[in-house]
Structures are given as structure tokens and as C-alpha cells.
Amino acid sequence: MIMKGHAHVVGDHIDTDQIIPARYLGSLDPKVLAEGCFYNLIPQFSTKVTPGDILVGGENLGCGSSREHAPIAIKSAGIACVVARSFSRIFYRSAINIGLPAVVCPAAVDFAEQGTEMTVDFDRGVVESGGKSAAFAPFGPSILAIIAAGGLVPFMSQRLVREGASA
Amino acid sequence: MGLSATQKIVARHCGRDSVAVGETVTVKVDLAMSNDMTSPLAVKQFRSAGATKVFDPDKICIVAGRHMPFRDEAFGKAVGLVGEWCRDQGIKSFFANMEGMDHALVPDLGLIRPGMLVCNADSHTCTYGALGAWGLPMGSTDMAYIYAFGETWVRVPETIRVRYNGKPAKYVTSKDYVLATERALTVDGARYKTIEFSGPALDALSVDERFTISNMGIEMGAKTSFMAPDQKVKDYLAARTTVPYEAVYSDEDAEFERTVDIDVSALEPVVAKPHSPDNVVPVSELKGIRVTQVCIGTCTNGRIIDLQQALEVLRGRKVAAGVRLIVTPATNIIMREAERLGLIDEFRALGATINPPGCGPCAGWHQGVLAEGDVCVATHNRNFPGRMGSPKAQVYLSSPYVAAATAVAGEIASPKAVLS
């Protein structure tokens, strides 16, 4: 699996309140969440994203409240994958669970530039941008299985079907 | 090498004698939870995966008591659907009668016991560590999976040990201990890890005071908090449940990634300045910061002792002009007890507003949202930009003592300064 898109760079310790303010949480509508994405930080963020783009974050991306609306808002805004120096644990888990792969790769954050093209190769474990490349630790088997299924919900469907318990 | 309490709890829940730090394993969940904010998505994901039956309706507890009553139609509808789902699934532990917020409610109902592995779709699930349980914060989709299969994957975390030594001065509380720890560890110093709190100054605290500390593990990035259950915890449980439990303790020679010693005798009341819980300074360093709002409540400091401490300072004094004092008891049990003790009356006489039980304005959702230019001292756990409303509002985090002193002075103040 390879993902390619333009980089959108944000800073360190971007918490989930900044990713999606609480007043948008009443809705599960991806359109509303996309509109609220980075509302206070990057006005009209979703209009600046081409579907498939890559979000590049600093340290501890997605810290704070556990709201899963945060990765959903990012995905709804058109982002396909997130690369950061580090993630908060819950955000990391939730991003993978909703089918937004989260890659820990500090070296790639060092060379990422706003708007330049970036490629994330999940099979080789490499991020490339602007002629530079950096490796990231491959995902463990339980995470790979979820990513391969496209998120935890499809992964869950497959298991329910296997166990004959699906609706 | 001995095992940490964390390793023992994980091992017990994946049917093994021991597990190694860093391993990823599948664990069985003893209690699965979500709330009014996170249940709608969990139920939606459960359904869209095609699941029809929960793994065990008696191991699920849904508390719709945080942001109640409904602020708007959409929210009311979403919670209503969760109620229907609980009925269909035979989930009896569905709380939607304004009981209050889960983190204060479920321990008080005796539903959290030492050695349990509890997953809840909320970051402050680490609060249950004060009872020697492993409370694991999860996302809603994680919960959907757990609701269907009763299990989830975890990476066995390292443990950081925090030891509180010494004896605190008057007006130094467990909130000051944990804010001082924030300063030492920073907002991501314990990322993915368990923080095991210990030490003589912790032992000296009541269980309710300990919840304030375990609650804020997540503000240091921790996966969860843990405290070895002692006699006080056993007494707390004896008053609330007859269900047996098996407590778990770290071995003497367990491997801790590091140990952080904090001498509480050296502490004075502290405050976390905007916009981060680790931006901690002694209250005496803050001069002339006028405030517009003071909030007492939340899963960190919304219990009886917190209300009592606030009143210790407020009693016989006045709230400064231009300050809104907002008190939010965390649960209805606490509200009733506060009424019985006359605390609510005292707050009312001071002109305070008493919110319904729950989270109040903590997440900027209702009942005290801040506008641009507002300056608030809150006993909450988070002050990220925009957390309580406008990103241009300033939120300072403190103990109930400091919050109350600030309400009296109209500017950030130490209780000593106000009382002398």
C-alpha cells in the first residue's frame, strides 16, 4: 500500500480540542466534522485539502480529550494518512481504528514542507518527500490486520461473518 | 525480575502467568463503558459492522450523565437512540436519570474493584486506578469492538513510579501533588505508560483525594494510572459492594522505567497557566491576574471534600464583584450529600450557581462556556486552547482552595493571602 499527497504541516501538542472543537461533537456527519476540522487553528482547512493529502504533525499529536471525532474530522477533511513525531495513545489507536493510518516518523517531519508532495510506502516502511526519505518501524500484526481491512469496523465485520454472527 | 501490577493485570486478563513489557496481547474486558458523548458513535459502529448482540449485557455500563439535560435536539436524539439500543440488548446498567458523570459515579456504586480491567470510551478512565483497577481509555470504535467480542488488543506498557514523600503544608492538596507531577513529567512524559503512584504522602490521602491524582495521569500522556489498594480502598469498597475481588500489587523487584520522587513538604499551592496542564507555577508567582469566572467541579475535583475545601475559604467572605462562581457536583449522590451537609445552601448564599450533576462547563459544551477575554480559574484537568469555549479565553487550573481564594479576591490568590 502506497499513499501519495501534499503535506499539511501542523505543530507540536495539537490536542483534540484544536482538531475539532467540542461544539461540533453533537454531529456524526462527516461534512460537519470536516467543516469544524482545525476550526480555530487553520480556518477552512478542509477547502485547502485535496483528497489523499497527508497531515504532518509534531510531538504528541491528538493529545487531550479522547474524542474519536478528531481522526474522523481529519479523514472527513480529505486527509488519507497522518505522519507525526509522536501521537497520543488514544488518538493513535482511534486513527487506525477508523482507517486513518498513523505513522510515527520524526525524520520525515524534519524534512516535510508545507504543500510539497509526500509518499508513504507502508510495505517498505518509508516516507519520501522533496528528494529525501526516512524509514519508520513497521506495524505489528494486530495493527496491520486492522489497516489491511480498512479500519476496525470492516475488520469486525469480517470476524462476525467468520464466526457466523453477522446481521 | 518481578512483575509490575500492570503486567499482572494484563496477564490475568489474557489467561497467562506473565507478560513482557512491549508485547501486544488480546485481553478480556471485565467492564465496558461509554457515556452520553461517546456512546452514539460506539453504537453506530457496532451496527455498521453488522453486529447484533453484545458479548455480555451484564458487563456493559453506559452512563448518560455528563452533559445532561440535553443542550439541543441532535444530542437528545443521539442519546435517545443509545437508550433504545441498551433496552434491545438487555443492558441494565444504563444511567440516564441525571445521575451524573461516570468517573465519579461508577466507583461510588461499587462497580470498580481492584484487579479489574475496565475499558471506557473516555480519556479519564485512568481515574479508576485509585482503586487498584486498570482503567483503559478507549475510542468509540474500540468500544464497539469490545461490546461485540468482550476483548481488545493492548500493548503491555512500561511503568513509571511516582512517589509522594513528606507532609504537606496546610492548603496543599492532592491537586497540587498531581500538578507538581505534571510539571515534572510534562504532558507527554508518560506516553503509552502506566503511572504507578505511591509513597507515604499518597497513603495519607483519602480515597476521594486520590481520585484527583489518578484522574490526571492522562494529562501526562499515560495509558493509565495505578495505586496499590490499601486498607482505605478496602474500606471504601466494603461500604459499596459485596462482590469479591483479587487485588494486584507490583512485586518488590518489579521493573520501573523510572521513579520520580516528589517531596510534598516543599510544595506550595500551584496553578497550571494557560494553555497546558504542565505549565505549572506556584500561585504566589501570579500577581494581579483578574478573573471573570471560577469553576469548582469535574471528575478531578467535583466530590464532597472539594466542595468542603472551597467553603473553608469562602465561608464568611464574599465573592468579588464581576466573578461568576459555578459549582458542579460530579454526581447526584454527591449533590444529595452536599445538600445534607448544608454545603449547597452555603454556596447559594454566596451567589454561586449550582449546575446539575455532571461535567458542567469543563469541555466547553454548556453551563459556563467562556467568551473571548474571559479569565477562569477552574478545578478542572485541562486548559488547552478553546477547551472551555473561546480559544482567546484564559483557563488556569488549581485546587478548590486556590479557586475559592481567587473567587474572593477577584484575582488569582493563595488561600493564605485571603485568610490572613
Ligand code: SF4
Ligand atoms: S469533567 Fe471534564 S474531563 Fe471529566 S469527564 Fe467530564 S468533560 Fe471529561
